[in-house]
Amino acid sequence: MSQTSTIGKAINLGLRRALEDDPKVVLMGEDIGRLGGVFRVTDALQKDFGEDRVIDTPLAESGIVGTAVGLAMRGYRPVCEIQFDGFVYPAFDQIVCQVAKMHNRSLGTIPMPIVIRIPWGGGIGAVEHHSESPEAYFCHTAGLKVLAPSNPNDAYWMIQQAIASDDPIIFFEPKRRYHEKGEIDTDLGLAGAYPLHASRVARPGSDVTVVAYGPMVRTCLDAAVAAEADGRSLEVIDMRTLSPLDMGPVYESVRRTGRLVIAHEAPGNVGLGAEIATRVMQECFYSLEAPVLRVTGYDTPYPQSRLEEEFLPDLDRVLDAVDRTFAY
Amino acid sequence: MVNGERGPRATKSGGTTRTAAKKPAAPRKKATTDRSVANGTDPAFVQLLTPEGDRVEHPDYSVDFTDQEYRDLYRDLVIVRRLDTEGTTLQRQGQLGIWASLNGQEAAQIGSGRALAQQDMVFPTYREHGVLWCRDIDPIMPFGLFRGVDLGGWDSRKYKFNMYTIVIGAQTLHATGYAMGVKLDGKMGTDDGEAVIAYFGDGAISQGDVNEAFVYAAAYDAPVVFFCQNNQYAISVPVHKQAKAPLFERASGFGFPGVRVDGNDVLATYAVTKDALDRARHGEGPGLIEAYTYRMAAHTTTDDPTRYRDRSEEDAWRLKDPLSRMKAFLEKQGLADEDYFAELTAEADRYALDLRERVLSMPEPDPSSIFDHVYPNGSPLIDEQRAEFLAYHASFEGSGH
Numbered sequence: 079m080s081q082t083s084t085i086g087k088a089i090n091l092g093l094r095r096a097l098e099d100d101p102k103v104v105l106m107g108e109d110i111g112r113l114g115g116v117f118r119v120t121d122a123l124q125k126d127f128g129e130d131r132v133i134d135t136p137l138a139e140s141g142i143v144g145t146a147v148g149l150a151m152r153g154y155r156p157v158c159e160i161q162f163d164g165f166v167y168p169a170f171d172q173i174v175c176q177v178a179k180m181h182n183r184s185l186g187t188i189p190m191p192i193v194i195r196i197p198w199g200g201g202i203g204a205v206e207h208h209s210e211s212p213e214a215y216f217c218h219t220a221g222l223k224v225l226a227p228s229n230p231n232d233a234y235w236m237i238q239q240a241i242a243s244d245d246p247i248i249f250f251e252p253k254r255r256y257h258e259k260g261e262i263d264t265d266l267g268l269a270g271a272y273p274l275h276a277s278r279v280a281r282p283g284s285d286v287t288v289v290a291y292g293p294m295v296r297t298c299l300d301a302a303v304a305a306e307a308d309g310r311s312l313e314v315i316d317m318r319t320l321s322p323l324d325m326g327p328v329y330e331s332v333r334r335t336g337r338l339v340i341a342h343e344a345p346g347n348v349g350l351g352a353e354i355a356t357r358v359m360q361e362c363f364y365s366l367e368a369p370v371l372r373v374t375g376y377d378t379p380y381p382q383s384r385l386e387e388e389f390l391p392d393l394d395r396v397l398d399a400v401d402r403t404f405a406y
Numbered sequence: 407m408v409n410g411e412r413g414p415r416a417t418k419s420g421g422t423t424r425t426a427a428k429k430p431a432a433p434r435k436k437a438t439t440d441r442s443v444a445n446g447t448d449p450a451f452v453q454l455l456t457p458e459g460d461r462v463e464h465p466d467y468s469v470d471f472t473d474q475e476y477r478d479l480y481r482d483l484v485i486v487r488r489l490d491t492e493g494t495t496l497q498r499q500g501q502l503g504i505w506a507s508l509n510g511q512e513a514a515q516i517g518s519g520r521a522l523a524q525q526d527m528v529f530p531t532y533r534e535h536g537v538l539w540c541r542d543i544d545p546i547m548p549f550g551l552f553r554g555v556d557l558g559g560w561d562s563r564k565y566k567f568n569m570y571t572i573v574i575g576a577q578t579l580h581a582t583g584y585a586m587g588v589k590l591d592g593k594m595g596t597d598d599g600e601a602v603i604a605y606f607g608d609g610a611i612s613q614g615d616v617n618e619a620f621v622y623a624a625a626y627d628a629p630v631v632f633f634c635q636n637n638q639y640a641i642s643v644p645v646h647k648q649a650k651a652p653l654f655e656r657a658s659g660f661g662f663p664g665v666r667v668d669g670n671d672v673l674a675t676y677a678v679t680k681d682a683l684d685r686a687r688h689g690e691g692p693g694l695i696e697a698y699t700y701r702m703a704a705h706t707t708t709d710d711p712t713r714y715r716d717r718s719e720e721d722a723w724r725l726k727d728p729l730s731r732m733k734a735f736l737e738k739q740g741l742a743d744e745d746y747f748a749e750l751t752a753e754a755d756r757y758a759l760d761l762r763e764r765v766l767s768m769p770e771p772d773p774s775s776i777f778d779h780v781y782p783n784g785s786p787l788i789d790e791q792r793a794e795f796l797a798y799h800a801s802f803e804g805s806g807h
Binding site for chain 2: 108109111112137140164165168203377378385389395
């Protein structure tokens with residue numbers, strides 16, 4: 079069955095289905111119960127599944143993740159919500175030192191089937207600590223997997239696939255796109271849906287490859303439409319999975335186009351773009367017609383909201399980078 | 407001073423007060439958890455002014471204000487509420503991105519703020535507009551943060567008032583470290599000694615940082631007062647869901663005294679805060695104050711409290727309003743008349759209008775200021791990006807873009 083949904087509602091529906099399918103799934107986080115979360119992503123779930131399965135936690139992020147570790151040991155599948163990206167850091171120690179390493183330290187005997195959902199990125203006019211893009215920290219940590227859906231159908235299925243996975247997963251939700259609508263196909267099933275740790279061509283093209291993930295996929299798709307009017311064909315690849323990276327579609331694309339632009343909101347320095355560019359250089363060196371270019375946030379603190387449009391990569395900056403790849 | 411009627415709750419001790427560190431509170435029955443918010447009764451706390459505006463005595467705490475000082479306290483309450491209302495209005499009109507209202511918590515903030523000595527240092531959350539007012543800081547200062555034209559930065563040391571801290575509870579450790587510095591500098595032990603106050607809420611007290619701050623403050627006898635405004639909600643989650651015993655009682659476990667005060671009573675809040683600050687400045691170590699109050703407004707303007715609490719609960723708390731009880735007191739004592747109140751209302755309106763006009767004319771930030779102040783010693787990476795940024799934007803000049 080197909081239905082129209084926003085990204086936020088798609089995650090809500092996915093969480094609902096996971097709660098229905100597996101009695102060991104529990105949600106935990108600040109204000110996720112009666113309030114339904116500050117973005118309403120868990121709306122009505124506590125009402126329908128009870129306070130024991132949709133848990134309003136104390137205001138303590140290390141506590142959320144640390145107790146999720148214990149619940150996971152006990153056989154539960156905790157889905158933690160961190161209220162905003164900038165509030166994950168009190169839990170960073172638990173995530174990096176415990177969640178990521180438990181399976182390895184226990185000689186493979188104790189999995190950590192924990193999903194940590196993080197409304198993520200900028201563009202909502204918020205005050206500081208509410209607009210950050212910390213994905214590189216987590217991608218750098220062995221033992222974690224990191225996902226970033228960009229559209230409602232992926233959001234609906236990826237959250238369910240993540241919960242079903244025994245790997246600990248950081249699940250970044252593109253908060254400024256929560257209200258964007260699209261079709262979701264609820265009949266695909268976990269196995270029938272697009273594979274979890276796989277990237278995908280979001281829009282085919284022939285002149286230049288543009289790689290993005292999360293909220294930047296929409297920006298790059300818009301850029302592709304604008305470029306088409308100028309007679310230039312952009313192939314947009316939605317990475318979907320940030321760790322591990324699925325580079326196959328990127329290599330295949332770059333071998334055809336010879337040009338690559340990578341876009342992300344996070345600062346460029348030691349970001350995902352650097353990793354992707356290096357791998358492309360190694361695998362596609364003789365196909366490249368131009369240096370790989372990045373369009374990213376700046377290496378500054380995330381600015382006040384009146385300047386965030388200057389900070390965030392937009393359609394113009396993507397097209398500017400595309401132009402520059404043709405200057406070689 | 408009139409002999410006020412002593413409310414039934416006011417006859418009880420306000421808590422462990424000064425002897426808590428030596429003599430921990432007796433074990434308590436679970437039923438005494440702070441559910442009073444739900445059933446409409448008050449817990450035991452220090453109170454000097456009843457909701458009806460009657461003065462009551464307390465064995466450990468008292469105030470001795472002149473008539474003018476009483477009026478000044480009321481003036482503070484009225485003006486900070488009016489300015490706060492203007493903040494909410496500006497947000498509703500699209501002039502602020504968000505506003506965190508202090509409505510209902512004016513007495514907790516004015517009482518504690520006016521108890522500060524000139525040399526004391528304040529570490530606020532993002533809601534302490536009333537304390538800021540007491541420091542004689544221009545009330546427009548935090549509006550840059552909420553309007554989004556800046557990141558809410560100022561020289562904390564100049565104002566003896568730290569920047570607002572949004573990450574919940576983080577500032578309690580900063581306050582403790584600052585207080586450790588006061589001690590290292592030998593700036594305590596006399597009437598001129600420095601004390602530090604850290605504001606936080608009932609939600610924050612669950613954070614690891616706050617508990618670590620308690621540990622450090624106790625371990626180093628730091629001259630810091632932990633001022634917890636228990637406004638009953640951490641956004642949507644009521645305090646009794648997070649805490650199974652009164653918050654002030656935690657202090658005794660860490661080894662310093664805790665006290666609960668009627669946070670809607672500006673006189674009692676002043677008295678307990680002054681006492682705790684003076685003990686800290688004289689080298690007697692940290693203290694915890696739980697100001698029992700209620701957030702009448704939403705958590706912030708993005709919040710919708712109708713989803714998690716009943717109007718009847720808000721109505722019950724409205725009867726304990728910090729302003730109306732002080733007004734009733736002034737009236738009963740004959741300290742102010744209708745002309746005074748009318749002029750005060752007009753004065754508060756003038757402040758609000760002036761604030762509004764200045765907020766609306768706050769300059770837009772220069773885009774390239776994104777690259778300012780990232781490092782004290784600069785960075786070639788930042789310099790390079792600033793140059794690229796300027797060149798990119800210059801490329802649009804005159805293109806009609």
